[in-house]
Ligand SMILES: O=C(O)CCC(=O)C(=O)O
């Protein structure tokens with residue numbers, strides 16, 4: 171962990187040879203995952219499953235996508251769910267553009283999206299984005315299993331595998347012309363259960379930890395991902411884990427920052443497990459429809475949505 175002046179997020183390694191369920195190394199990582207999430211709400215995962223060719227392919231494909239005319243990008247809409255569609259040219263955050271891909275960890279979902287952008291589709295785009303999404307999904311599932319296991323609730327993992335819907339979001343943040351750093355994305359918490367983030371070489375993400383300190387997140391290495399707790403995990407854990415506030419702050423002189431977020435949502439009603447309710451932790455949330463949170467307003471917080 172960093173010094174007082176430069177606090178850093180914990181860094182956990184997920185590509186050790188012996189990281190298999192049941193091994194000592196697995197159990198130790200489960201404990202570290204729980205500790206990192208309870209203390210910071212997120213951590214950096216080192217995971218080397220994305221080759222250099224894949225990295226290049228993904229970021230070139232994203233450049234090609236965001237270089238399309240605005241009218242074309244605006245064809246990315248999802249009825250009743252504005253958070254999934256194209257966001258750009260917003261006066262409050264002019265550097266920001268992003269596009270959601272529904273069922274973004276499936277080839278069908280990515281193809282449907284590519285057909286909206288390119289009349290004949292775009293096989294290269296689909297190939298790279300799908301291959302990337304699979305890597306992020308694999309990491310997400312490993313982390314989810316570790317979270318459940320660390321609370322002695324491994325039985326939740328099968329339901330997670332069977333009922334998770336992934337929204338993939340592709341983001342581009344331009345560098346500001348002014349010398350002063352500019353907000354690329356305003357402070358918010360994610361509505362997901364967990365979020366897996368990846369980026370090109372431009373750092374700009376900041377996360378607020380439990381004690382109110384804002385940390386610059388360094389994850390420009392090709393093997394680094396950020397794992398972040400969303401509001402769904404906060405509610406499931408009965409507030410043992412808090413979804414952290416985070417924002418993007420772009421500095422002058424940088425290149426365009428491309429990043430990808432894979433957001434996991436539970437398809438169905440989520441509720442706090444009995445095992446996580448006791449005198450010290452009285453129940454904080456009513457059962458809630460997790461996917462419907464996406465249709466709830468932007469500013470909604472979890473307490474307003476389903477607090478007891
Ligand atoms: O670009 C990033 O690193 C963060 C994006 C983000 O926070 C979001 O899309 O919810």
Ligand SMILES: [Fe+2]
Pocket residue numbers: 358359360416
């Ligand atoms: Fe976010």
